[in-house]
Amino acid sequence: MKPDLHPMEAARIAELRRYGILDTEREREFDELVELASEICEVPVSVVNFIDEGRQWFKAEVGLGVRSTPLDTSLCGHVILQGDFVEIPDTLDDSRMADNPLCTGEAGFRFYAGAVLKGANGLPLGTLCVLDHKPRTLTDLQRRVLRVLSRHVMRELDLRFALEQEQMMRREVDHRVKNSLASIGALLSMKARRESNQAARMALEDASSRIRSLSSLHAELHDLEGGxxxxxxxxxxxxxxxxxxxxxxxxxxxxxxxxxxxxxxxxxxxxxxxxxxxxxxxxxxxxxxxxxxxxxxxxxxxxxxxxxxxxxxxxxxxxxxxxxxxxxxxxxxxxxxxxxxxxxxxxxxxxxxxxxxxxx
The missing domain is CATH 3.30.565.10 (Histidine kinase-like ATPase, C-terminal domain)
Known part of the structure; x- marks a missing residue:
């Protein structure tokens, strides 16, 4: 069964895109989380995935070997329409997944458990989930670990977003300060050219030169980020x-x-x-x-x-x-x-x- 779209799909996709995580490279911070989830839950497959338009994209995975799959066969596409945590002991007993080719084959996924990843506005973006090729259930400790790891994923994304916003704000402030200093220097230079009194003209030219140097110094102070x-x-x-x-x-x-x-x-x-x-x-x-x-x-x-x-x-x-x-x-x-x-x-x-x- 193909997953239904979320009732607020447009807003959900907008929130997902806001984080800027899609199609980024693999990172050790996320790989370690799925490795830990797989080990603690004693399953061969664990992923951090996000439900995009027409696809399910994996930021990190253990035991899967791909970075995305079509949304038509997504198990997590169903799960994000439910609560914060979903566990399915046997996928073939679930009407939504019983005919899913990812579950019906000899090496199909017969067990699924996932903690939903939610954006700052509360809309679901994806899951941190574990899968097995045989039916089973998790212990209370394993369920708690999945919930904790899912919150850690979102804390990491929220922190990155906040840092990016802070950097954007700083760049905007730097740009305005630089422009303001340049404008003041230009105005002083224009006034100096129109000044007939030599002493006043020299003072204005000196002030203009100092302002331009201050602008250059300001730029140096804030251009040491990359490289x-x-x-x-x-x-x-x-x-x-x-x-x-x-x-x-x-x-x-x-x-x-x-x-x-x-x-x-x-x-x-x-x-x-x-x-x-x-x-x-x-x-x-x-x-x-x-x-x-x-x-x-x-x-x-x-x-x-x-x-x-x-x-x-x-x-x-x-x-x-x-x-x-x-x-x-x-x-x-x-x-x-x-x-x-x-x-x-x-x-x-x-x-x-x-x-x-x-x-x-």
Whole structure:
């Protein structure tokens, strides 16, 4: 018997598509779940499947050897029209499956048990099910395990969806910030060209240049997501040029990178630490006139470190305040270090501030 369509089929399919799981590659996270279900339920076949238009598609399977089958012969197509859990001790005793070629053959499926996978709106998307070639029943423990594993499948899908939504929102915010900064820089540049007063014109041009550099720096901060590694020397060559446009005249910025590549996460952490240290030095520690900020970045298979120092007027008390993470910038640095299991050291004795962040 061919499965009937769900009473809310259009909404059900829309919910399934929203998760973006169909036709994705096999993944160990899901394979392990069906392996565990098959082992605990002592059956040869276990699958995580989703009921699509005209087909039943398998995200993970043990003992089946295919990724999809026609909906006409789907056992799960019937099951999603029922409750949260369905167990059929002998499929040939069930009118919906007695004539199903998947059940009637010599090696047909005579036993079925499945926990329904439901989307956030409560509509059924598919099942986590187990099958056997002989009639049987599950124990209470086995039924409970199937229910728990099915909830784990949906938690994984919900988490992935939430992360994708968060990334989309962040990309949208980044795009708007970049556009806003570019617009402000362009407006300042236009105003500078129309300004007759030389001093005012130079000030507007300087502000426009700083805004454009800030826009470039913002883009660098948020473009380190993809790829296997980041070229640190190239990245910080661009960052050094951007930051120089944002610091006062007379400040020398030197960034020394000894190793070439790092993971995107580590490169992003380096970038944020440099940005916060330079910002804090400009705001709080540098003397009037000439000043130097030095950054040394080291990264290898054995570990990594980043050292930052300026020749400003920071004192031991300033270093203590920084170590206590009272300000926003120092809290950012402390949080980054904690997330990467790294140590943070602040030192100062009236001849400038020093910061060292290193892997443990």
């Amino acid at each position: 296997e590694s980041v070229d640190l020397k190239s990245l910080f060559g661009r960052i050094e040029a951007d930051l120089l446009q944002l610091v006062p005249d007379g400040v020398t910025l030197v960034i020394d990178v000894r190793e070439d590549r790092a993971t995107p996460a580590l490169a992003n952490a380096f970038l944020l630490i440099v940005n916060e240290f330079v910002s804090n030095s400009v705001k709080h520690g540098l003397k009037n006139g000439e000043a130097v900020i030095e950054i040394a970045i080291r990264a290898s298979d054995r570990g990594w470190s980043i050292g930052c120092r300026d020749d400003g007027t920071a004192t031991a008390e300033d270093a203590e305040r920084a170590a206590s993470a009272c300000g926003l910038g120092t809290r950012v640095i402390q949080s980054l270090a904690a997330s990467m299991d790294a140590t943070v050291q602040w030192n100062a004795a009236g001849r400038g501030m020093e910061l060292t962040v290193a892997s443990t």
